[in-house]
Amino acid sequence: MSSERRVAEGRIAWTRRHMPVLVETIAEFTAEKPFEGMTVGFRLHLEPKTAVLIEALLAGGAEVIAMGNEGTTQFGTAEVLSSQGCKVLDRQGQGPEATAAHLSRIASAGPDLVLDNGAELIGACLDSASPPVGATEETTSGGFRLREDYTGQVGFPVIVINDSPLKSIVENKHGVGESVVDTIVRVTNMSLHKKRVVVYGYGWCGRGIALYAHRRGADVTVVEIDPIKALEAAMDGFEVAEHSVAPARAEVVITATGRPGVVDYTAIEQMPDGVLLANAGHVDTEIDIRRLEHQAPGAELSPSLKRHELPNGKSAFCIAEGRIVNLAAHGGIGNPIEAMDLGLTLQARSLAALVDPSYDLSPGPQPVPDTVNTRIATAMLHSMGQLGRSAT
Numbered sequence: 082m083s084s085e086r087r088v089a090e091g092r093i094a095w096t097r098r099h100m101p102v103l104v105e106t107i108a109e110f111t112a113e114k115p116f117e118g119m120t121v122g123f124r125l126h127l128e129p130k131t132a133v134l135i136e137a138l139l140a141g142g143a144e145v146i147a148m149g150n151e152g153t154t155q156f157g158t159a160e161v162l163s164s165q166g167c168k169v170l171d172r173q174g175q176g177p178e179a180t181a182a183h184l185s186r187i188a189s190a191g192p193d194l195v196l197d198n199g200a201e202l203i204g205a206c207l208d209s210a211s212p213p214v215g216a217t218e219e220t221t222s223g224g225f226r227l228r229e230d231y232t233g234q235v236g237f238p239v240i241v242i243n244d245s246p247l248k249s250i251v252e253n254k255h256g257v258g259e260s261v262v263d264t265i266v267r268v269t270n271m272s273l274h275k276k277r278v279v280v281y282g283y284g285w286c287g288r289g290i291a292l293y294a295h296r297r298g299a300d301v302t303v304v305e306i307d308p309i310k311a312l313e314a315a316m317d318g319f320e321v322a323e324h325s326v327a328p329a330r331a332e333v334v335i336t337a338t339g340r341p342g343v344v345d346y347t348a349i350e351q352m353p354d355g356v357l358l359a360n361a362g363h364v365d366t367e368i369d370i371r372r373l374e375h376q377a378p379g380a381e382l383s384p385s386l387k388r389h390e391l392p393n394g395k396s397a398f399c400i401a402e403g404r405i406v407n408l409a410a411h412g413g414i415g416n417p418i419e420a421m422d423l424g425l426t427l428q429a430r431s432l433a434a435l436v437d438p439s440y441d442l443s444p445g446p447q448p449v450p451d452t453v454n455t456r457i458a459t460a461m462l463h464s465m466g467q468l469g470r471s472a473t
């Protein structure tokens with residue numbers, strides 16, 4: 082057994098201990114086998130928390146073919162999953178070209194169910210001779226793609242997990258907020274006290290990032306194009322500024338919009354010398370790192386931190402080349418386990434709802450059924466000892 086696998090087994094065991102809601106689901110799936118005889122095509126970061134989700138699918142009788150998102154697969158975890166019977170396609174040292182090959186390999190296996198993170202696997206299955214009976218999509222960005230790029234093309238139900246109010250509160254706001262801010266502090270070894278932090282986007286992730294940066298003592302400014310959310314940021318106590326002025330004061334810039342080209346090279350040029358750039362969104366083009374690299378190639382300071390000397394004489398520092406910081410940064414372990422316990426149970430129970438005829442779901446993107454949300458919220462409250470407690 083490789084040392085990577087031994088370490089991963091320990092981490093998965095630790096993770097499972099802190100996922101009581103998903104563990105309860107595993108027990109139920111073991112007894113009821115909702116996925117017996119089915120194949121699940123799985124595309125999500127492969128790490129200890131998602132390994133427990135895959136355990137739930139295997140316990141429910143599924144065969145699982147899995148790939149991670151680019152650069153986020155932990156190979157010790159992949160080894161453990163393979164030993165449990167999951168077919169993992171990712172290999173150490175594979176290049177970006179492997180993504181297309183793996184997507185098409187899963188699509189051509191004709192999975193009965195698809196679990197996706199970015200809607201690329203769903204896209205690859207759209208023209209399949211045997212399309213899936215249903216799919217789940219994890220992210221905001223994948224939800225955009227389903228509604229904007231694949232309009233009218235999805236002939237099977239796709240439950241967009243991100244649209245669950247539960248996921249928004251527990252995972253996107255608190256989980257992402259806490260882990261993005263912790264990752265930035267860990268990678269840089271820098272305190273945020275009185276640092277001027279500019280957060281782009283005051284959606285669920287942006288709200289959490291602003292909150293946790295504030296809790297760490299930062300002076301937070303929010304840039305948000307939706308005036309209602311911008312007002313919410315102001316009411317929450319943050320300064321709100323336009324994109325045309327905010328970069329000029331920034332010491333730390335964190336993007337969380339899910340949209341490309343939000344911080345372009347011109348904006349980076351206007352930022353103070355020494356600005357630190359990080360992206361929390363799913364797409365790695367929110368900050369225009371390609372143009373930055375072209376104008377000012379980065380010098381590596383540590384595995385996840387680069388310094389760019391701009392032609393105008395200023396320096397800019399960037400974490401994880403603008404990729405999703407809490408996962409792609411060296412040692413990135415993503416959201417806290419408890420947040421993912423909820424988020425990944427939403428995935429498991431939504432996949433079960435797709436094959437449960439009593440739900441009678443219509444084709445196309447749609448939210449998590451209410452009964453699934455309320456059941457998981459109640460289970461999580463119980464797991465925190467918050468319901469059924471005596472008032473004394």
Ligand SMILES: NC(=O)c1ccc[n+]([C@@H]2O[C@H](COP(=O)([O-])OP(=O)(O)OC[C@H]3O[C@@H](n4cnc5c(N)ncnc54)[C@H](O)[C@@H]3O)[C@@H](O)[C@H]2O)c1
Pocket residue numbers: 220221222223253257261281282283284285286287304305306307310337338339340343361362363364405406407415416
């Ligand atoms: N880091 C993680 O672990 C993690 C976890 C979940 C989601 N995400 C990703 O984070 C991103 C944001 O997710 P969310 O749930 O907060 O989405 P959301 O839709 O709730 O919020 C996005 C916000 O960005 C704003 N926005 C869009 N373009 C903008 C611009 N040019 N300038 C300023 N604001 C702009 C929108 O008005 C919206 O309020 C997505 O890419 C999502 O996939 C990351």
